[in-house]
């Protein structure tokens with residue numbers, strides 16, 4: 001928080017690696033040394049000198065003089081330098097250009113860089129030209145850069161301190177920069193606070209001296225309650241990704257500026273309770289159970305991404321009650337499951353697994369006994385959703401007759417035939433493949449009775465969820481010969497990590513393909529999921545859209561433009577919308593757009609309002625009875 005009124009507070013901002021992402025003289029070297037065979041070596045030398053200067057190991061005069069000599073630059077290189085620097089303005093400065101222009105009277109750029117390139121960049125973002133204090137180049141008669149104006153205090157050691165002394169600013173002075181010379185202003189007593197700016201570079205020796213660390217300008221503005229583009233600094237949004245989620249997801253969150261923690265395996269309940277504190281976004285796959293107890297400790301959780309299809313591992317009702325929106329990837333891995341199912345059906349009906357195992361033992365068993373084509377065989381699909389329907393189409397293309405049973409009345413694709421009951425399907429199928437969702441009611445959907453109703457020598461596949469099949473009953477059916485071959489990818493208990501042993505009664509049985517829940521584990525599917533789920537989570541975090549959520553009323557919202565967006569999640573009881581609108585009316589707030597969607601349990605109201613608003617409104621909205629969660633987007 002500011003300690004003096006805003007008009008009496010001055011912001012002293014460094015240029016290189018703070019206002020811009022780069023050191024300008026390094027970039028100038030990349031331009032001026034083009035064509036030189038030793039370019040990379042010289043650039044390395046320049047960077048080393050820059051770093052040593054920044055860390056306080058070299059005097060400024062030494063650092064400037066050594067770098068300018070190595071640069072071999074010319075006046076004609078400057079337009080290209082400015083053009084490049086224009087694209088290298090730090091992201092958080094770009095985002096908060098309105099802060100720079102609105103408070104131009106209080107903002108000063110103090111740099112030991114050069115005005116020739118600093119002025120065009122910073123004035124383009126609203127800083128006043130006469131508030132830029134920096135060096136100027138000296139040229140020879142041919143326009144070569146040969147040095148700098150030595151009379152300028154900023155070309156000398158302790159130059160920033162001398163310059164600040166001459167400015168005689170009357171008020172509080174906050175310095176934002178990444179280098180030791182920025183800290184020196186604070187050390188000299190000419191600044192009240194030094195903020196080490198670490199968005200582009202983190203120098204431990206500087207951070208150690210800082211009063212505060214600002215990972216971005218958003219953080220600085222947030223901490224001082226100043227006008228800003230984001231309601232909450234992105235670097236403070238914590239993402240926890242479990243179960244080896246694809247690296248593309250990590251990259252997408254990091255690119256957004258979030259702090260990401262990754263863990264390879266799943267966590268058990270107690271471990272997750274420990275890890276979930278302070279986390280805003282949780283990413284899991286099928287093996288992490290997000291229970292009511294876990295959610296009770298999730299003090300900051302806004303949203304959960306299931307980087308898979310199934311969401312049965314998440315207590316969705318408890319999530320809704322806490323205003324936590326859950327998203328999954330309903331389509332990204334469906335094709336991979338279908339391809340594995342088709343492959344397994346062919347392998348099993350040809351008895352390939354047993355034959356292959358024997359070959360490894362040296363047994364040559366060439367015979368056609370119990371080997372069949374899939375063409376003309378009856379494939380029975382239990383569950384005709386995204387996977388069931390795709391499998392239906394591909395299986396028909398191989399000449400199979402497809403039958404399906406679903407609890408919901410589904411349209412048959414191609415020539416597939418709908419069965420009225422599960423029993424009808426079991427009686428007719430040569431191959432039974434399970435593709436229902438993992439709802440609790442489906443526990444042991446297939447047990448001894450159902451195996452009893454299947455044809456002798458049936459092929460059985462489960463690539464859906466482990467608890468849907470009674471494993472002892474399946475073992476018995478395999479041993480008795482009722483099931484001639486089985487492909488099982490999912491199990492009631494699955495190891496949490498690759499180092500845990502897989503223990504199951506199905507091990508060692510003949511003509512059984514066991515796979516470690518990899519139906520959806522292809523490079524393509526995982527990359528698709530790794531892109532799709534963060535897309536949904538970011539839309540929700542940044543824009544409030546819930547389209548595709550599995551537990552929230554779905555709303556696809558327009559982009560936020562020139563407004564603030566208020567997101568109000570409440571228990572679905574009568575009268576909430578009217579209470580919210582009464583608060584807006586009381587404070588004369590101009591509503592630019594409003595959206596409401598409810599489901600059985602919760603209501604979700606989005607209100608876009610004009611940027612100027614009375615802060616009391618937020619407190620009043622939060623206090624409306626039955627409010628579950630409230631967020632404000634800038």
Ligand SMILES: NC(=O)c1ccc[n+]([C@@H]2O[C@H](COP(=O)([O-])OP(=O)(O)OC[C@H]3O[C@@H](n4cnc5c(N)ncnc54)[C@H](O)[C@@H]3O)[C@@H](O)[C@H]2O)c1
Nearest residue numbers: 310383384385386387406407435436437438463464519520
């Ligand atoms: N092995 C893997 O790696 C892997 C990969 C992706 C999906 N899955 C699992 O595959 C299953 C199917 O996925 P999907 O995307 O097709 O799901 P989906 O939700 O699109 O389809 C499931 C279908 O099952 C039906 N259903 C539910 N209970 C039923 C019952 N008792 N009897 C008959 N029909 C029933 C539903 O009405 C729905 O049509 C899910 O359990 C999913 O978690 C596994």
Ligand SMILES: O=C(O)CC[C@@H](O)C(=O)O
Nearest residue numbers: 285286287308309310520
């Ligand atoms: O990758 C996983 O852990 C689960 C894959 C699959 O079962 C799903 O639900 O999409």
